[in-house]
């Protein structure tokens with residue numbers, strides 16, 4: 001099923017389940033426990049920030065949610081379907097964006113979006129591409145090769161690719177990493193509007209704490225493969241007695257709560 005005809009079938013039990021259900025998930029690579037027994041459930045329509053320092057396990061978690069990496073143990077359900085066993089039922093209803101994953105450089109923006117749109121069997125594809133080009137301000141360079149775009153333009157194209165199938169679930173890995181503050185703010189506004197208009201669920205891995213404070217109704221903080229904290233941004237800041245997530249992030253990274261070293265809690 002594509003995003004374009006999602007209203008046509010009656011809701012099933014799977015349709016009423018959480019957008020993402022992660023249950024005692026573990027991923028071990030030889031020596032590394034990249035993800036170490038994490039559990040969480042994300043309701044539909046929610047926007048959650050996945051935080052953590054380099055190597056905390058965020059990308060591995062997202063890759064298991066997408067069914068791209070096999071868990072060592074534990075369970076992932078997406079939109080009511082087990083991943084990766086039932087991925088065929090949900091891949092068309094979700095999408096992913098990361099500025100670190102390149103699209104073919106010699107193809108134009110329109111050609112790239114056409115290929116991805118066909119992969120998702122998007123109906124009225126040329127209209128959808130025109131709509132996205134308008135929404136994301138791509139019109140000026142839609143017929144230019146992807147390799148000839150600036151980093152910020154490429155990021156907007158990557159977002160258009162991620163929205164091509166009007167996904168119910170959007171997984172974003174540092175979506176505004178290479179953008180100037182103005183464009184980043186504009187992209188965030190776009191993501192917020194998209195979520196509201198479509199009751200979409202967003203899971204956002206980010207190192208930008210202001211972005212997470214602005215966008216997310218919930219924050220999951222990972223450290224060394226484990227969930228260190230999981231709550232609203234306000235509750236987390238109150239727990240650490242901090243006024244910004246940036247300060248909380250530093251406390252978690254350095255093993256402090258209220259300035260006190262871990263273990264003394």
Ligand SMILES: Nc1ncnc2c1ncn2[C@@H]1O[C@H](COP(=O)(O)OP(=O)(O)OP(=O)(O)O)[C@@H](O)[C@H]1O
Pocket residue numbers: 029032033034052053054055056057058059060061
């Ligand atoms: N394919 C792999 N083979 C071996 N180890 C891996 C592999 N992928 C990830 N790891 C290791 O697993 C751990 C978690 O990595 P992951 O990429 O999930 O972290 P991250 O939180 O996304 O980090 P960053 O913020 O730097 O992107 C790291 O120690 C990493 O080196």
